Amino acid sequence: MTRYQSTVGSRFPLIDSMEKTSGQGIYIEDMKFPGMLYARLVRSTETYAQVEEVDFSAAQEVEGYVDSLAPGEPGTGNTFGVLPISEDETPLPAPNALYSGAIVAAVACESEVGAREAALRVQMRTKKLPAVLRPKDALKETDQPIHSNTIGGTNLHKAVDQEFGDVDGAFEQADVVTGGEYVFDGINHGFTEPIGCIAVPEPNGRMSLYSATQVPHYLHRALAKVLEMPMHRIRVYKPLVGGGFGGKSDPFPHEMVAALLARKTGRPVKLIFDRDEVFLNNHGRHPTEYKIRVAADREGRLLGLDAHSRIDGGAWGSFGVVTTYYNGVLSQGPYRLPSFRYSGRRVYTNKPASGAMRGHGAVNARYALETALDEMAEKLQVDPFDLRAQNALPANTTTLNHLRITSTGFLECLERVRERSGWNEKFRKMPYGRGIGLGCGFYISGSALPIHRTRTPQSTVHIKIDVDGGVTIHSLAADIGQGSDTMLAQCVAEAMGVRIDRCRVLAKDTDTAPIDLGSYSSRVTFMAGNAALRAGEAIFRKLQRACARLTGKSAEGFVKGADETYLHLDDPGVVVPYMDALREALADNGALIAKGAYIAPKLGGAFKGSGAGLSPSYSYQAFVAEVEVDPETGFTRVDKIWAAHDCGKALNRLAVEGQLEGSVHMGMGQALTEQMVYLNNGQLRNASFLDYKIPSPVDTPEIEAIVVESNDPEGPLGAKECGEGALAPIIPAIGNAIYDAVGVRLHEVPMTPERVLKALEQKRKAEEKARAHS
Amino acid sequence: MSFSRRILRLHVNGQPREVLARDADTLLDVLREEVELTGTKRGCDLGTCGCCTVQIDGEPVLSCLTLAAEVEGKQITTVEGLRDGERFAPLQEAWAEAGASQCGFCTPGFLLAADRLLRDNASPSRDEIREALAGNLCRCTGYVKIIDAVERCAAEHRTFCAERGRPSTVSEQV
Numbered sequence: 001m002t003r004y005q006s007t008v009g010s011r012f013p014l015i016d017s018m019e020k021t022s023g024q025g026i027y028i029e030d031m032k033f034p035g036m037l038y039a040r041l042v043r044s045t046e047t048y049a050q051v052e053e054v055d056f057s058a059a060q061e062v063e064g065y066v067d068s069l070a071p072g073e074p075g076t077g078n079t080f081g082v083l084p085i086s087e088d089e090t091p092l093p094a095p096n097a098l099y100s101g102a103i104v105a106a107v108a109c110e111s112e113v114g115a116r117e118a119a120l121r122v123q124m125r126t127k128k129l130p131a132v133l134r135p136k137d138a139l140k141e142t143d144q145p146i147h148s149n150t151i152g153g154t155n156l157h158k159a160v161d162q163e164f165g166d167v168d169g170a171f172e173q174a175d176v177v178t179g180g181e182y183v184f185d186g187i188n189h190g191f192t193e194p195i196g197c198i199a200v201p202e203p204n205g206r207m208s209l210y211s212a213t214q215v216p217h218y219l220h221r222a223l224a225k226v227l228e229m230p231m232h233r234i235r236v237y238k239p240l241v242g243g244g245f246g247g248k249s250d251p252f253p254h255e256m257v258a259a260l261l262a263r264k265t266g267r268p269v270k271l272i273f274d275r276d277e278v279f280l281n282n283h284g285r286h287p288t289e290y291k292i293r294v295a296a297d298r299e300g301r302l303l304g305l306d307a308h309s310r311i312d313g314g315a316w317g318s319f320g321v322v323t324t325y326y327n328g329v330l331s332q333g334p335y336r337l338p339s340f341r342y343s344g345r346r347v348y349t350n351k352p353a354s355g356a357m358r359g360h361g362a363v364n365a366r367y368a369l370e371t372a373l374d375e376m377a378e379k380l381q382v383d384p385f386d387l388r389a390q391n392a393l394p395a396n397t398t399t400l401n402h403l404r405i406t407s408t409g410f411l412e413c414l415e416r417v418r419e420r421s422g423w424n425e426k427f428r429k430m431p432y433g434r435g436i437g438l439g440c441g442f443y444i445s446g447s448a449l450p451i452h453r454t455r456t457p458q459s460t461v462h463i464k465i466d467v468d469g470g471v472t473i474h475s476l477a478a479d480i481g482q483g484s485d486t487m488l489a490q491c492v493a494e495a496m497g498v499r500i501d502r503c504r505v506l507a508k509d510t511d512t513a514p515i516d517l518g519s520y521s522s523r524v525t526f527m528a529g530n531a532a533l534r535a536g537e538a539i540f541r542k543l544q545r546a547c548a549r550l551t552g553k554s555a556e557g558f559v560k561g562a563d564e565t566y567l568h569l570d571d572p573g574v575v576v577p578y579m580d581a582l583r584e585a586l587a588d589n590g591a592l593i594a595k596g597a598y599i600a601p602k603l604g605g606a607f608k609g610s611g612a613g614l615s616p617s618y619s620y621q622a623f624v625a626e627v628e629v630d631p632e633t634g635f636t637r638v639d640k641i642w643a644a645h646d647c648g649k650a651l652n653r654l655a656v657e658g659q660l661e662g663s664v665h666m667g668m669g670q671a672l673t674e675q676m677v678y679l680n681n682g683q684l685r686n687a688s689f690l691d692y693k694i695p696s697p698v699d700t701p702e703i704e705a706i707v708v709e710s711n712d713p714e715g716p717l718g719a720k721e722c723g724e725g726a727l728a729p730i731i732p733a734i735g736n737a738i739y740d741a742v743g744v745r746l747h748e749v750p751m752t753p754e755r756v757l758k759a760l761e762q763k764r765k766a767e768e769k770a771r772a773h774s
Numbered sequence: 775m776s777f778s779r780r781i782l783r784l785h786v787n788g789q790p791r792e793v794l795a796r797d798a799d800t801l802l803d804v805l806r807e808e809v810e811l812t813g814t815k816r817g818c819d820l821g822t823c824g825c826c827t828v829q830i831d832g833e834p835v836l837s838c839l840t841l842a843a844e845v846e847g848k849q850i851t852t853v854e855g856l857r858d859g860e861r862f863a864p865l866q867e868a869w870a871e872a873g874a875s876q877c878g879f880c881t882p883g884f885l886l887a888a889d890r891l892l893r894d895n896a897s898p899s900r901d902e903i904r905e906a907l908a909g910n911l912c913r914c915t916g917y918v919k920i921i922d923a924v925e926r927c928a929a930e931h932r933t934f935c936a937e938r939g940r941p942s943t944v945s946e947q948v
């Protein structure tokens with residue numbers, strides 16, 4: 001008998017790839033509605049100011065002007081935010097505009113050109129307020145904190161202090177201590193599709209919001225709060241989304257503004273950002289100051305980690321409470337640590353908000369730790385690979401702060417990347433100017449603890465099958481290009497024993513889809529994938545019973561056969577085609593429906609903040625970069641990157657490689673060229689792709705993605721995350737390669753030519769001084 | 775300020791199109807709003823990302839920096855014009871098979887830039903492909919699979935274009 005040919009591990013194109021290559025795929029800016037208005041936002045030019053009056057009289061002269069929205073109007077001061085513990089955003093200033101570029105008001109016109117002109121003509125009267133721009137100033141006492149929820153009369157938003165084991169003792173008995181202080185500029189997600197939405201007031205009084213969002217469910221909740229409408233009166237619809245990387249995961253003020261304008265005018269309102277507005281909206285990676293110390297004994301056993309992080313949250317809370325925790329707790333792997341101390345401080349400043357970005361919270365801390373380990377290996381005179389392998393977290397263990405470790409492929413990542421990169425022939429052996437470096441990593445496969453403390457499963461998937469035999473999959477996991485629709489189709493097809501092209505995924509509409517917490521925290525494959533498998537298995541059981549009715553054989557004896565058939569284990573001659581089984585199942589019954597759900601297991605300890613970093617499983621990475629550094633210009637060229645990542649099981653190898661290659665590329669941008677630069681008055685200097693430098697095709701080297709599979713016991717078909725953890729390790733890999741090339745450690749990231757030259761100059765001076773003294 | 779418009783006569787994907795446009799309207803705006811071909815994407819409106827790349831008389835241009843009025847009478851090719859009826863161009867199929875689209879937003883611009891390369895060069899090296907695509911940004915793929923796609927369909931795509939009256943430009947004119 002020929003069994004079902006599994007697709008797991010094969011390479012197949014994303015199910016929507018022809019939509020994209022044909023140009024027929026519909027993104028938010030491609031949508032139109034009859035009678036639609038175009039909105040434009042009026043933004044603050046003050047760093048921090050109270051908005052006293054907004055004057056639309058000149059705007060009203062513009063041909064096709066229809067309406068406006070100003071601070072003080074109903075709904076514009078209602079608070080919202082992605083985390084229920086820091087709902088500090090408002091659609092419009094209430095009454096303070098918190099940063100240069102903050103939304104102050106909006107106009108709606110019959111045409112886009114008209115709306116642009118009208119927005120330019122809006123006048124406002126403001127009263128300047130004393131702005132806070134530097135994190136250290138934000139920690140000072142003030143009688144006018146930016147938000148009312150701050151700590152101790154300062155602009156401190158969140159403080160985290162954790163200590164496990166005897167940290168001071170570890171550093172006292174240590175033979176070697178390494179570490180230092182590092183500064184990281186803010187990073188923007190840089191997705192190619194600008195943010196945008198269309199709000200449509202329905203004739204029955206409902207509100208539909210079409211938006212380029214990663215998390216329709218949180219947007220749904222926030223809209224209900226701001227519009228003061230029950231959730232069932234609101235519909236959120238996600239078209240194709242042109243990349244997110246965390247930058248489309250918060251509910252945003254402009255979405256609220258569009259909905260309020262639509263309600264006010266009774267007409268659909270379209271609001272699409274310009275590129276500079278995407279930068280001003282930001283919610284990207286936090287500018288970070290990080291201090292770290294790592295202790296080890298002379299045999300190379302790690303004894304303790306002591307880290308302190310100060311992060312610049314900008315104007316709003318966003319995901320920042322989580323970021324503050326993640327800066328510490330996600331440094332507990334992939335190494336065994338007998339003691340661990342971490343303090344984190346997140347402050348508000350009058351700048352665009354920071355939030356979640358690919359590798360959320362783990363990236364900057366990872367640079368500090370992996371750099372310290374590189375220094376440690378040098379002091380101990382051991383190979384950086386050996387030091388890491390010696391300290392690897394074993395499988396099936398628990399970290400100091402109760403992260404449950406199940407599967408791990410970390411050692412295999414180390415072995416394979418060492419071999420593929422030719423490490424042993426290159427490390428400390430190449431001529432001056434050429435170098436090779438290692439960076440490792442560890443990341444969550446979804447947060448086990450949901451943001452909203454409810455008993456609702458984190459993922460639910462519905463399946464409906466009718467006489468046409470097509471399998472309709474409903475979910476609210478958001479495909480933002482990572483391929484989650486394809487993953488859902490694959491899991492269902494696998495569970496049912498049918499071809500993937502039978503499946504159609506409708507994961508876009510809150511009216512039809514069961515709740516899923518959306519595409520962030522690398523949770524979708526693990527959680528929605530498990531839910532999809534369970535839904536598919538429920539359908540399979542119905543089909544087994546139908547086969548039994550048709551053949552008189554036992555239901556549980558039917559297994560998936562080749563070419564969409566079901567075979568009986570006891571009698572190889574009994575073969576029921578899928579369509580026959582389906583027709584029997586539908587008879588007297590109607591469409592087949594089933595659901596599957598996923599709830600993460602209860603994990604964690606009984607201490608404050610114990611929920612942060614808990615995940616049903618973790619991914620592991622070991623990356624090597626080979627670089628060439630020009631000591632005359634400070635310019636670093638990356639020649640090749642080898643990236644080994646443990647993703648549990650590659651459900652679709654093509655998609656996994658794509659995630660790894662994309663993560664590496666994005667991390668390389670942060671390592672070398674990307675930075676958000678502010679003027680002293682808080683204005684963002686480089687809000688365009690001309691000045692915010694994302695690596696182009698000629699800047700990006702060949703990337704060899706090495707897929708390692710540890711077959712996770714709880715992951716869907718063994719899978720874990722592969723879309724975020726793979727960003728962090730490349731930054732220290734490049735930094736450590738620069739050290740191997742020219743002997744300097746970079747304490748500021750990105751490692752721009754100016755910074756490399758400065759470090760080389762400092763090194764030269766220090767060496768001269770040393771020679772003079774000797 | 776007046777938003778008055780006049781008739782422009784454009785040739786888009788082999789078809790004559792009369793549209794109403796302001797003198798200040800970019801080709802990108804006119805293609806998307808008046809011709810209603812939304813495959814061409816707006817990523818920055820500043821000529822920095824390449825998402826809006828189309829071809830004018832076979833050469834890639836940034837449609838966000840091109841006035842529609844400038845290209846009256848010229849042949850405009852957009853992503854919708856790469857296929858031949860039901861048959862997709864080999865480049866489009868290779869793009870899907872290689873996994874060169876993730877979010878897909880940059881894809882149309884890349885396709886138009888890559889198509890120009892392949893009409894002139896049936897076996898480009900990976901570095902030649904990088905050079906030809908240097909004006910286009912992708913934030914999802916790290917470019918590896920984009921280069922794979924161009925590499926794997928090169929000869930087939932060139933033949934497909936030549937058979938459909940879209941021959942190479944530079945090399946055959948020399």
